[in-house]
Amino acid sequence: MIVADQKPIEEILQMLEPYKKVLFLGCQTCVAVCMAGGEKEVGLLAAAVRLARKQQGRPIEIIEGAVKRQCDDEFNEPWAKTIEQQEAVLSLACGVGVNKLSERFDVPILPALNTKFFGEVERQGVWAEVCAGCGNCILHLTGGICPIARCAKNLLNGPCGGVRADGTCEVAHNGPRPCAWVMIYERLGKLNQRQNIENIFAAKDWSSDRHGGPRKRVREDMLLET
Amino acid sequence: MPESNLQRALEAKKFVVTAECGPPKSADRRVIEEKAKLLKDWVDAANVTDNQTAVTRMSSLAACAILKSFGLDPVFQITCRDRNRIALQSDILGAYALGIRNVLCLTGDHQSFGNHPQAKGVFDLDSVHLIETVKKMRDEGRFLSGDELTGERPAMFIGAVENPFAPPYEFRALRLKKKVEAGAQFIQTQIVYNIQRFREFIARVGDLGLLDKVYIIAGVSPIKTPGAAKYMRDNVPGLDVPNEIVSRMEAAGKGIEDKQARAEAWRQEGIKICVELIQQLKEIQGVAGVHIMAIEWEEAVPEIVQKSGLKS
Numbered sequence: 001m002i003v004a005d006q007k008p009i010e011e012i013l014q015m016l017e018p019y020k021k022v023l024f025l026g027c028q029t030c031v032a033v034c035m036a037g038g039e040k041e042v043g044l045l046a047a048a049v050r051l052a053r054k055q056q057g058r059p060i061e062i063i064e065g066a067v068k069r070q071c072d073d074e075f076n077e078p079w080a081k082t083i084e085q086q087e088a089v090l091s092l093a094c095g096v097g098v099n100k101l102s103e104r105f106d107v108p109i110l111p112a113l114n115t116k117f118f119g120e121v122e123r124q125g126v127w128a129e130v131c132a133g134c135g136n137c138i139l140h141l142t143g144g145i146c147p148i149a150r151c152a153k154n155l156l157n158g159p160c161g162g163v164r165a166d167g168t169c170e171v172a173h174n175g176p177r178p179c180a181w182v183m184i185y186e187r188l189g190k191l192n193q194r195q196n197i198e199n200i201f202a203a204k205d206w207s208s209d210r211h212g213g214p215r216k217r218v219r220e221d222m223l224l225e226t
Numbered sequence: 227m228p229e230s231n232l233q234r235a236l237e238a239k240k241f242v243v244t245a246e247c248g249p250p251k252s253a254d255r256r257v258i259e260e261k262a263k264l265l266k267d268w269v270d271a272a273n274v275t276d277n278q279t280a281v282t283r284m285s286s287l288a289a290c291a292i293l294k295s296f297g298l299d300p301v302f303q304i305t306c307r308d309r310n311r312i313a314l315q316s317d318i319l320g321a322y323a324l325g326i327r328n329v330l331c332l333t334g335d336h337q338s339f340g341n342h343p344q345a346k347g348v349f350d351l352d353s354v355h356l357i358e359t360v361k362k363m364r365d366e367g368r369f370l371s372g373d374e375l376t377g378e379r380p381a382m383f384i385g386a387v388e389n390p391f392a393p394p395y396e397f398r399a400l401r402l403k404k405k406v407e408a409g410a411q412f413i414q415t416q417i418v419y420n421i422q423r424f425r426e427f428i429a430r431v432g433d434l435g436l437l438d439k440v441y442i443i444a445g446v447s448p449i450k451t452p453g454a455a456k457y458m459r460d461n462v463p464g465l466d467v468p469n470e471i472v473s474r475m476e477a478a479g480k481g482i483e484d485k486q487a488r489a490e491a492w493r494q495e496g497i498k499i500c501v502e503l504i505q506q507l508k509e510i511q512g513v514a515g516v517h518i519m520a521i522e523w524e525e526a527v528p529e530i531v532q533k534s535g536l537k538s
Contacts, residue, residue, distance in 0.1 A: 152336050153307075153347065157354035157404055159397075160333050161389030161416055161464040170463040173338045185394050200404050203311070203355040203370060 001030035002094045003119035003127045004037060006045070007112060012090070013052055015110045016060065019087040024049075024112070025079065025101075026066035027093035034127055037092030037113050039066040045092070045112065070097025073104060083107055118149075128177075135208030135215065141196045143187035148204075150180035156201035159185070230327035230383035231299035232271035235515075236412065236441045241508055242270040242515030243536050244301065244414075244443060245527045247293065249274060249284035258289045261524050262296035268531045271328060273301040273414075273517065277308065280340025287317055291324045301385065302326045305334025310350035311359065311370050318360055322380035330385040330414060331356040353386060354408045360384050361409030386410035390427035391420065391466040399430035402440075412441040414517050419458075420466040421506050428512050441514035444507045448518075448526050449496040451489070452476045471499060497530055504534040 006012075016022060024042045032038025046062045053060040063082060067075040070093035076083075083089055083101070088108040091098045095115040102109045117129035132149035139146060148154045152171035159181030162170035167182045188194045206212070228234050235242045245265050250257040265272050272293055276286040290300035302321045304314065318329065333353040337345040351359065351370075359370045360382055367375045386405040390398050402413060418424045424444065431437060449455045452475040459467035478495030482488040500518075507513050516536075520526045531537050 152338075153333055153349045153352070155333065155349070155352045157352050157401070159392070159394070159401075160353075161387070161392045162336070163392040164463040165393065167393050171336045171338055173343070179393075182394055185397055198400060198404075200354055200358070200408060203351050203358070206350065 001033055001119060002096070002115060003034045003117050003129075004031050004094050004113040004115045006036050006041065006092075007114055009045075009048055009052070012045070012112055013049065016049065016053075016088070016090065019060070019108075020058075021061045021085075021087045023063045023065060023079070023082055023086045023089045025070065025083075025089055025091050025093070027068075027070040027091075027097050028066050029069050031092065031094055031113060032066075034119070037094075042066055042092055045090075066092075070094075071100050073100065076101060076104065080105075132209075134204075134206075136205065138201070141201075142184045143191055143193065143196075145180060145183045145187055147180050147184065150177070150183070155181065156204060228327075228383065229381060230271075232301065232328050233383040233411070235270045240270070240515075241536065242441075242443065243268065243531055244271045244273055244515065244517045245269045245524065246517070246519040246521065247272045247274050247289065247524065248278065248521060249286065249289040251281070251283050253284065255292055258284070258292040259296065262293050262298055264524050265527055266296060266298055268528045268537060269298070269518075270515070271299040271301050273303055273330060276303040276305045276332070276334065277340070278335065280307065280335045280337045280342070280345075282341055287321055287324070287326075290321065290326045294325045299328065300326050301328040301330050303330045303332060304356070305332045306349055306351050306353065306356055307334030307337060307347055310348050311355075314351065314356060315359060315363065315369055318363060318380050318382065319375075322378075322382060327381070328383045328385060329360055330387065331360065331410070332387055354404055357384055357386055357405055357408040357410050365409075383411055384409050385412040385414060387414050387416070389416035389464050390418075390424055391416055392464040395423070395427070396430070398427060399434055399436075402431055403434050403436055406436055406440045410440060412443055412514070414443045415445045416464060417445040417447045417519060418503060418507065419471055420468050421503065423466060424507075425510060428510055432512055437512040442512055443515045443517045444510075444513050445517050445519055446500050446503050446507070446530075448493075448500040448520055448523065448530060449475055450523060451492050451496075452479065474499060493526075497526055497533065500526075500530050501533045504530070504536070508534075 024046050026037050026039050026042040028038055042064050046064050069075050083105050086107055090110045090112050092112045098109050098111045118131045119127040120130050122128040129149055131146055134148050151158055159179050163179045167179055168176045169179045247261045274286040274289045277283055286303050290302045293300040331353050337347045362368055364379050364382055367379050388402045455472045455475045458465045478491045479488040482491055504516050518527055
């Protein structure tokens, strides 16, 4: 799923400063599951903002709502009339939702979240990045463990010399993480597939990643005649 | 006849000595000039680090050119952290044009350790790809993409690094093999303090039949204080400092009240340990030389070289 974090309330209040009539619109898919921007978070955030603005002596009128998937016009359309009557919309979706609403409506759409990564649920309350969406998957060769997402240097011929004695990565900016290449090495051992990493993995063609420019997928057979 | 002095010495079966030369955090060329004068008569080549530990310094390319002008044979360290394949290849061409004949290909320390942790890391290629790329430019006259060079090829002597002291230990020799297959002609290792583990590593490299395909230059580094020894033992990933070395450093300063005298006793012990390690390394078949990393302590290099009996 797409994992996101709510922005600090101070930053949200600053964004909302010019506005007195705002729709807080959540999204009920990824960001609801990772407890950042679903219906429940909309309610909590709206209550906090109302209270803060009341204390400032500048009350704000907030409508609360949430859609199934903010990344798709189809689900946003029932809210069109409401959105058009607002001074702004605070979107609690990921950045995709914010972009989608901005393409459709001539109203400022503000991001309440910082969108972070594609993640797995590591355990209750913890999400971890395991796929980078690079557009050219090699997981069948690396025992299902992605070196692009999980190695701090996205090495294809790791591990580097910065592995700690306990097998964790020296880069611990976001807390200790196991070295992806130690994981790959151990996993391939279990699968009896170590030969996969005996040869050199060629330099990656990053044009399938963001470096080829913003990406798009087209399914010709799904297009509707216009 | 190879243009690299380092390559000539290795091919002549000389036990080589190289030393690290760290560029300043300034634009002051005199810092490099002083280090050049200090090292010139004692080493076969001098390595210039490339923004080591991700701290911004004078470029390794510029410092290499200064060393060259003082008659040293520079080893241009180049990392994949700050340059994509376009910039890497461009710097290889530029380095060769400036007379630099050795290149040491590294992935590079992660930017989060340096003085700009906000930086965007590049890591377009990894060290293995970089080795392949330099080889391709040199031997085939082509860039990584296949596009042709239009004239003189960079006839570089290609080096790489490997760390015998980081897990998975049994994979390290295989990773070195990948680097040799990619085109590495010499390998500089992580600093050796644990000689036993290093011997095991060399034995594995030998088992893979690599010892006559690549020159292994063992890293050594004199320790200045017991505190530094402890710090390296406890806090530097990929370094293996046995307790015995820490104890020796502590014992060296014991009972000496005068601060300066104590520091001197520590330094002497640090140099002594380094010399002993070099002598042990020299006896290991397959070790072609040593690389002395006397970080911001280049003055120690002549003494270490002399005391090791590598040059009088």
